[in-house]
Amino acid sequence: MQFTDELRNLTDALFKRIKRHPFVQGIANESLEPNQLIHYVQQDYQYLTTYVQVYGLAMAKCTNRDQMRDLHARMRIVLEEEIHPHINFCRVAQVDYRDLQTGVALAPTAHHYAKHMLSVAQSGSLGEILATLLPCHWIYIDIADDMMSRVQPNETHAFYDWIRFYSSEEMHTGLATFRDWIDAYTLNSGERERDLMREHFLTSCQLELRFFDMAYTLEDWAVRGLLV
Numbered sequence: 001m002q003f004t005d006e007l008r009n010l011t012d013a014l015f016k017r018i019k020r021h022p023f024v025q026g027i028a029n030e031s032l033e034p035n036q037l038i039h040y041v042q043q044d045y046q047y048l049t050t051y052v053q054v055y056g057l058a059m060a061k062c063t064n065r066d067q068m069r070d071l072h073a074r075m076r077i078v079l080e081e082e083i084h085p086h087i088n089f090c091r092v093a094q095v096d097y098r099d100l101q102t103g104v105a106l107a108p109t110a111h112h113y114a115k116h117m118l119s120v121a122q123s124g125s126l127g128e129i130l131a132t133l134l135p136c137h138w139i140y141i142d143i144a145d146d147m148m149s150r151v152q153p154n155e156t157h158a159f160y161d162w163i164r165f166y167s168s169e170e171m172h173t174g175l176a177t178f179r180d181w182i183d184a185y186t187l188n189s190g191e192r193e194r195d196l197m198r199e200h201f202l203t204s205c206q207l208e209l210r211f212f213d214m215a216y217t218l219e220d221w222a223v224r225g226l227l228v
């Protein structure tokens with residue numbers, strides 16, 4: 001069994017639970033409220049900014065230019081293309097995307113997830129960083145594939161662009177090459193590094209689930225407005 005198959009088996013209960021999450025069901029059945037979509041985009045815009053920064057920190061640990069080229073292409077996709085799912089949410093919520101990009105503090109779960117990624121990026125190996133970043137990619141493809149087959153949306157579905165983006169060929173190819181990279185990498189890792197990679201992957205999966213809770217419940221700090 002390849003290492004990433006093992007990671008997937010380890011987190012199967014989380015993958016299943018995420019697909020049943022009310023926020024995810026709300027995408028499938030077009031029932032999300034504007035304030036839930038807005039909260040998600042405000043937080044996810046900042047989350048994805050950190051995600052790109054973490055790619056940058058991983059870049060500093062690459063050992064050859066092919067790895068760097070791969071990360072460079074991934075950064076471009078997040079910066080230039082992963083705006084489309086956000087724009088879809090903004091269109092449904094009837095808000096301007098630019099208005100959601102500033103002036104909002106990270107909610108507790110997004111804060112936790114960002115600090116988790118940055119902490120591994122600062123002190124972990126390249127393999128640890130890749131394992132930390134992988135759930136972000138994998139879980140959304142899993143969700144969107146499931147919606148494509150269960151809901152079979154067409155252009156009239158409110159979240160057609162979101163579902164189509166994450167179930168696209170480009171996303172699948174990106175996931176396959178990411179997994180190949182990690183599987184090849186772990187052939188030369190020791191058991192200690194593989195344990196840390198399992199732990200970081202699991203933590204990121206847990207935080208993916210909590211991120212949907214955060215958006216669905218409009219999670220915020222107990223006392224608001226002190227810092228932005």
Ligand SMILES: Cc1ncc(CN)c(N)n1
Nearest residue numbers: 044047136137140208211
């Ligand atoms: C929190 C989170 N996780 C995953 C994705 C999909 N790349 C995202 N946009 N945001």
